[in-house]
Amino acid sequence: MDEALIRRHALPVPRYTSYPTANHFSAQVGVSQYRQWLDALSPAAKLSLYVHIPFCRELCWYCGCSTKATHRHRPITDYLGSLEAEIAAVAAALPGRPRITHQHWGGGSPNILQAEDILRLGAALRERFTIAVGAEFAVEIDPRLLARDQVESFAAIGVNRVSLGVQDFDMAVQRAIGRMQSYDETRLAVELFRGSGVDSINIDLVYGLPHQTEASVVRTMEQVLTLSPDRIAIFGYAHLPSRLKHQRLIDEKALPGPLQRFAQSQRLAETLIAAGYRQIGIDHFARADDRLAQEPLARNFQGYTTDAADALLGLGASSISRLPQGYAQNVVSSEDYARHVAADGLATARGWALSEDDRVRADAIERLMCDFDFSAQALRRRFGPAADPVIAEADAIVAEDVDGLVEATSDGFRVTPRGRPFVRNICAKFDAYLPRQIEQRRHALAI
Ligand SMILES: C[S@@+](CC[C@H](N)C(=O)[O-])C[C@H]1O[C@@H](n2cnc3c(N)ncnc32)[C@H](O)[C@@H]1O
Numbered sequence: 001m002d003e004a005l006i007r008r009h010a011l012p013v014p015r016y017t018s019y020p021t022a023n024h025f026s027a028q029v030g031v032s033q034y035r036q037w038l039d040a041l042s043p044a045a046k047l048s049l050y051v052h053i054p055f056c057r058e059l060c061w062y063c064g065c066s067t068k069a070t071h072r073h074r075p076i077t078d079y080l081g082s083l084e085a086e087i088a089a090v091a092a093a094l095p096g097r098p099r100i101t102h103q104h105w106g107g108g109s110p111n112i113l114q115a116e117d118i119l120r121l122g123a124a125l126r127e128r129f130t131i132a133v134g135a136e137f138a139v140e141i142d143p144r145l146l147a148r149d150q151v152e153s154f155a156a157i158g159v160n161r162v163s164l165g166v167q168d169f170d171m172a173v174q175r176a177i178g179r180m181q182s183y184d185e186t187r188l189a190v191e192l193f194r195g196s197g198v199d200s201i202n203i204d205l206v207y208g209l210p211h212q213t214e215a216s217v218v219r220t221m222e223q224v225l226t227l228s229p230d231r232i233a234i235f236g237y238a239h240l241p242s243r244l245k246h247q248r249l250i251d252e253k254a255l256p257g258p259l260q261r262f263a264q265s266q267r268l269a270e271t272l273i274a275a276g277y278r279q280i281g282i283d284h285f286a287r288a289d290d291r292l293a294q295e296p297l298a299r300n301f302q303g304y305t306t307d308a309a310d311a312l313l314g315l316g317a318s319s320i321s322r323l324p325q326g327y328a329q330n331v332v333s334s335e336d337y338a339r340h341v342a343a344d345g346l347a348t349a350r351g352w353a354l355s356e357d358d359r360v361r362a363d364a365i366e367r368l369m370c371d372f373d374f375s376a377q378a379l380r381r382r383f384g385p386a387a388d389p390v391i392a393e394a395d396a397i398v399a400e401d402v403d404g405l406v407e408a409t410s411d412g413f414r415v416t417p418r419g420r421p422f423v424r425n426i427c428a429k430f431d432a433y434l435p436r437q438i439e440q441r442r443h444a445l446a447i
Pocket residue numbers: 056062063064065106107108109140141142143163164165166167204205206235236237238239
């Protein structure tokens with residue numbers, strides 16, 4: 001991989017957890033539109049729930065999540081009250097009592113909730129929804145905040161998958177990102193969950209952080225491997241200090257450049273593949289017996305998933321719902337969220353109604369992000385002639401490609417192994433809303 005190629009292609013682009021991406025959402029979708037979309041769902045629909053907990057004890061300097069720091073418990077119990085009101089309003093807007101096949105609590109740090117808060121929120125959801133037998137139930141965990149009674153509460157409400165934030169075990173890196181977390185704290189969190197029967201464990205790591213080197217990220221990975229996680233997510237650090245003020249605490253001079261970032265991600269992938277993990281999409285790795293390695297892959301706001309529900313309903317501040325008709329996002333600040341829920345029950349502030357062209361592009365981009373290819377026949381079968389412009393664009397992209405990043409297949413379009421690190425940039429070529437150059441400043445480096 002040569003430097004010129006990386007510099008030419010690794011331009012800042014979205015992570016494509018949705019298409020169109022959330023920065024295009026507008027106020028044209030509000031509470032009444034979201035209510036109509038909920039009402040139009042079939043009573044037999046399979047639903048997925050995402051619950052956002054936008055609180056942490058302290059802000060890590062690199063953090064790009066929608067969260068805020070609090071040392072008090074009152075804002076959290078107040079927030080739980082608003083969540084209960086929104087859960088009731090969403091359930092009332094749905095026809096019948098739909099089945100939940102997938103649940104994900106994210107943040108922020110859902111384990112900022114105390115043991116009794118966890119039971120309370122679990123009960124509020126069970127009161128209004130029928131949770132399908134065998135439903136996947138995942139929660140994001142900050143190992144530094146975890147106590148045994150919380151783990152017991154999570155196990156009691158049916159959590160069967162947890163995702164632990166680690167990022168890096170190197171002390172110099174931890175000091176440079178404002179997050180001190182020992183290997184032993186992390187190991188204890190893994191043992192507590194496994195001991196309570198929650199045995200599907202994911203660990204999040206980040207490369208491209210200050211002071212990281214190829215050798216240091218591999219050392220962290222070797223420590224992580226001693227915990228035998230089922231899945232490992234490796235995110236490239238997204239540095240956007242103009243939008244995220246706390247990232248200004250990060251010393252930019254200590255950040256690895258694009259070539260170093262690329263080398264770090266390659267070394268991490270090699271280490272994991274040598275340890276028997278399979279690479280899933282752009283940033284996930286899973287053991288061969290994990291569902292992520294076995295079932296058809298989908299992409300949503302949380303990243304890669306096997307969730308095959310008909311609609312994803314987001315609950316809580318800033319959460320995004322995906323319905324057949326389009327996307328609906330709640331207001332971002334927890335104070336505004338509380339006010340909106342108190343007034344309307346729902347807190348939708350913006351969103352996007354999908355056109356037929358959006359649906360074709362969303363499908364092609366999701367397949368590229370998951371499988372690195374798409375089938376022209378499958379697109380035509382699903383969308384008819386509306387698929388034609390995207391298929392024609394794919395041909396043009398192949399014709400223009402001088403770097404061997406993409407190729408035509410007997411049945412469509414494929415990203416080559418050489419092109420895989422640039423798949424987000426290739427997806428961007430199918431993005432009808434990405435005004436070149438100007439838009440790119442909103443996103444982080446693709447590698
Ligand atoms: C909600 S946190 C995980 C749970 C918990 N809050 C914690 O940090 O332990 C989601 C994950 O996003 C990743 N992340 C956060 N900010 C990021 C950034 N600026 N660039 C890349 N990844 C980031 C981290 O790997 C983090 O573990």
